Amino acid sequence: MSGKHLRSRFEEQGRRPVRIANCSGGRNDPGYQMLRHAERGYVDFITGDYLAEVSLAENAEAMRAEKHNGWFDTCLDGVQQSLDFLAEKHIKVIVNGGGLNPGGLARKIQQLIQEKGYGLRVAYVSGDDILEEVRSELLETKQLPPHLDGDNPDVNLNRLATAFLDTEMKPLVAANAYLGARGIVKALDAGADIIICGRVADASPVIGAAWWWFGWNDADYDRLAHALVAGHLIECSGYLTGGNFSGFDQYNDLDLFVDIPFPIAEIELDGSTIVTMDDTGKGLLNEDTVRCQFLYELQGAIYLNSDVTADLTDVTIKEVRSNRVQVRGIKGSPPPATTKFGIFYQGGYQCQLLLNATGYATNQKWDLLEKQVKYRLKRNGVLEKFDILEFQIIGTPQENPESQLASTTYCRVFAQAPDEVTCVMLRKSWAEFVMQHFSGLHYSLDFRAAMPMRYIAYYPALYPQHRLQESAHILQVDGTTEKCLNAGHPPNFQDPPCKRISFDAEPLPTRTGPTKRVRIGDITLGRSGDKGANLNFGIIPKDSSHWPWLRSFFSRAKLRELIGKDWKDEYFIERIEFPNIQAVHFVIYGILGRGSSSSVILDALGKGFCDYIRDKVIDVPVDIFGHGE
Incomplete structure (x- = not known):
């Protein structure tokens, strides 16, 4: 983008935070979730993550049998329901709902726009199908x-x-292959209002939106790393605002968790983020829900992405007021030379x-x-x-x-x-x-x-990232391609920093006083989930004064003991601490076999593991509770 155009956009936007909403964390989130953001939320972008590891493959077989379009109907339904508001409010949409056929979905949406007579421009990103x-x-x-x-x-x-x-x-x-945000930025530079992607990384729509909005360059690593974490937090939709929350039982009114709003990330020029949601009287967004979602699907303290490497070690998560939580402290560096596929x-x-x-x-x-x-x-x-x-x-x-x-x-x-x-x-x-x-x-x-x-x-x-042929395709009103823009590649790569920081905390001095029998879940919150063959598990104390005990107690050996009869010697555990948010995080390698679609275990997505551990009863020193407990 030229300096003139960049200055013009900054003058118009006043360098205010960009507001990026999420409307989907999976293929089943209904279209009306996009409509809700478009209708009642003051947002600049609506993003959506419709893909899971197996959904692409399921669609691929159906496409070859001519029984599936390759895209996600819930995504198309969301755009169709929201189109009037998108045009009226100038809200841009970036979604990976194109699945295996992002071009097909883009052309379908362009047809809907033409029928309504709107001047919105549609683009799609290619290059992931190898x-x-x-x-x-x-x-x-x-x-x-x-x-x-x-x-x-x-x-x-x-x-x-x-x-x-x-x-x-x-x-x-x-x-x-998992694509980054470069194609998205190219499409936005070319004037696209709706961008349909296939297998971009889950956070790429959010990274691309913030990158373009502020005119960052591709070496603004600290800023890109913060946007990566913002995308990581909101891409699972309701998981940030009360869904899958291990502390839901502390709230008497369970209606709070029925039909919850989906999240919004407000990203500043420096990348620091406020995560929030529309105040509908439903849902829950506070430090605990954000800490739990932060721990979900991590693979350690180093988060690798096609555009940036993020060091999460010093992350801070702080509630600034009701339904508003600030996330900052992320350090960025060049991306690795490879991407996941x-x-x-x-x-x-x-x-x-x-x-x-x-x-x-x-x-x-x-x-x-x-x-x-x-x-x-x-x-x-x-x-x-x-x-x-x-x-x-x-x-x-x-x-x-x-x-x-x-x-x-x-x-x-x-x-x-x-x-x-x-x-x-x-x-x-x-x-x-x-x-x-x-x-x-x-x-x-x-x-x-x-x-x-x-x-x-x-x-x-x-x-290898240098072999990717990623492009942004800008459509004309009749659905044909006006131009195809090469997304290029990151300017610098690095060998990934060591992500296997597997130390255990120094054990606390042996306590000789009385203990009490406690279910782990009575004093902790946490979250677990799948990443391929591996399961990640993070745990935090409900009471911050329990942190010294918890970090000492939750060693790798203790987790193996708590896993019990489910443990197999071929598994391997890595461990990392996030001291600023008082969290211990583990990755258990191999426990899901070849991944969720072919896993032998009943909990193939690993989501129940956390509450299995939290259901264990242990002896806890009475003195960690202080007087009166």
Whole structure:
């Protein structure tokens, strides 16, 4: 952008903070969430994150079968509902709702604009789809691209992680690189009002909006790093404003968490941010909700992005008044030379059989079930053909139960196999013993739940940024392309700083006084979630005076102990502290297998892990509570 135009825009905007709203944290957030921001909120941009790791791949298969447009209908619905207000209020939209077909969605929206007679300009960003390139390289070299966690010698990859090298048995479905904000900025410079992206990084729409608004350059690393964190905070929509909040039970009025508003980030010229929301009388936004969301989906103290590397160690989060929380203290530096990309492939087939047992002798009942099923599978010659066969027991019968439901647990017989026939044999083998079952067996629905379904597996890898062919495409009113702008590449790269800061706090002096039995959740808040094969978990004290004890207590060894029977020696734990916000954060490598779409565990997204740990009962020194507790 020329200096003249930059000065003109700054004079018009008065260098005020840019207000960036979020309308979606996933493909199911409805279109009316965009409308709400456009109608009642004073915002400059509306951003939306519609993508999850597996949704691109699911859409890819449906697109090839001509059963899907490749974009997200909820995104289109949001624009369609909001178009009148977008035009009236000059609100710009930046979303990744284009999925695998951002050009198709952009042209559809341009058609809607033309029908209404508005002068809004639409653009889309391309360059993330690298499927054909990856497919050709795999066929030619038979070499694995570097795994996202490959530089960590302590990480053990899942034994099935490299199965996609057999491209005939495990054909590739999609391969998409995470793009930064450069294409978005190019489109805004060219006058675009609505920008449709595919697989840009979750925070890229927010980074691009702030970058363009203030006219930053691509070496304003501290500012870009703050915008990255602002995007990280608001991209999960309701997760910042009361959704998925571990402290919801402290509030008597649960209606507070029904139909909550989605967040807004007010970003200053220096990048520092106030996160806020419309005051509708619903939702919750305070230091606790912001700290919890900050800890979500981190991979340590160093946050890598295509445009900037952010050091989060000294982050500060402070409530300045009701529904307004300031975030600052982020340090930026050049981005890494690589960006993340995901390879998605047909992993085979999976199925589950759900069987219920009531009350008496439950443990023996499940032992008998496993013996029966494995016996028949072996006799049928397929037991060794399964990639995965697990008998997962969910729940514990209530002692002296008050109802039959309180006495009931269920077994999830979960299987994965390369072919459909093997999975079919799970149901068939059990059916052969169906009249030999343990006493009191009953079913969840019926055997249709055991029918095999294809599943998509995931391999997170690294891709050289200099090879990206990222572009912004500006459409004319008839939907044809007026011009195509090369996004270029960052001017400087660096080797990523060490992100595995795995120290434990110095243990506190041994206390010899009395202790009390406490559920961890009574004195802490936290959040957990998935990133590929890994699970992250952050925890903070409810009472700030408990911080010295909490940071000393939550060591890597203690977390392994608390994980209990779910721990496996192939897992690896990293640990980091954020002292300014009194948080301990862990990454548990490998616990989700190959990632959520093919994970064996019931909590495939890792969201329940935090409350599992918070449900543990421990001995806490009485003196940390002070007098009167």
